[in-house]
Amino acid sequence: MLKQTLISGLLLLLVLSGCAEQNWRTASRDSAGIAPDPSVTREAVLQVYAASAWGWRGWFADHTWLAVKRKSELTYTVYEVIGWRERRGLPVLRIETDIPDRFWYGEKPRLLADRRGENAAALIEAVELAAHSYPWPRTYKAFPGPNSNTFIAWIAKEVPGLDLDLPFTAIGSGYVD
Numbered sequence: 001m002l003k004q005t006l007i008s009g010l011l012l013l014l015v016l017s018g019c020a021e022q023n024w025r026t027a028s029r030d031s032a033g034i035a036p037d038p039s040v041t042r043e044a045v046l047q048v049y050a051a052s053a054w055g056w057r058g059w060f061a062d063h064t065w066l067a068v069k070r071k072s073e074l075t076y077t078v079y080e081v082i083g084w085r086e087r088r089g090l091p092v093l094r095i096e097t098d099i100p101d102r103f104w105y106g107e108k109p110r111l112l113a114d115r116r117g118e119n120a121a122a123l124i125e126a127v128e129l130a131a132h133s134y135p136w137p138r139t140y141k142a143f144p145g146p147n148s149n150t151f152i153a154w155i156a157k158e159v160p161g162l163d164l165d166l167p168f169t170a171i172g173s174g175y176v177d
Contacts, residue, residue, distance in 0.1 A: 027106030034101040034111055035067060038074050044121040045069040045076075048113040048152065048164055051104035057142070061171040064112070064152040067100030068124045076100035079131050081151040083140035093137035093151065113164050123162055130158035145175030 036045055046069075050062040065080035078098040085092050101109055115123055134154055136146035149166060153173035156164040166173045 028103040029099075029105065030103055031099050032101045032103055032108050034109065035076065035099075038069050038076065041069075042072050043117045044071045044124060046113070046115040046120040046123050046127065046162075047100060047111060048162075049101060049109040050112050050167060050170065051107040051109040054105045054107075060169060062167060062169040063104050063148045064166065064170055064173075065148065066127065066152060066155060067098075068120075068127060069100070070124060071121055079127065079151075079155070081140065081146070081148040083142065083147065086138065086140045091137045092140040093131070093134055095131060112166070113162065115162070119161075123159060126159040126161065127155055130155050133158070143171060145172035147172040147175075149173040150175040 034049075035047060038045075046066070048064065048066050050064045052059075053061045053063050063080075065078060067076045067078045069076045075097045076099070077095060078100055079093075079095050081092045082094055083092060085094065101111075103109065131151075134151060136150065139146055141147060149170035149172040152164075152170070153166060153176045156162055156166065157176055
């Protein structure tokens, strides 16, 4: 019994210490240097990213988002769902001009899809329509969803030409099935 209690205590200590490695307020939100520079790249670009979720959730789950740049645009539009926005009375669905490949609170993003040129241009229009028809723009639930991965799965379902396979770690992506 004592051995089990000690093991449980050590596991709890490991979990808690793993959650406090960095402060989300000071964690990097800089560009990871993955997205093409829009001042140089004239063609349309559509990219889907994933990064480990914040804190202990990152041990097994990812946050996913999508970034687009239409032909000749000098900025990217980022499409994502962010849960904390709900607590502030904001829609969880966020569509804004932003850095496309920014670190997710200290976690470097991975590129899941990269579409360019005319193919990307056609997909961007379909993504825009799908994003605005997302059924849960003001609702967030980490598990089973709807969450950030539910949103990207919704886009993939509504825009089959995107041909996107989300990783197993995209918890909540099955919410739309």
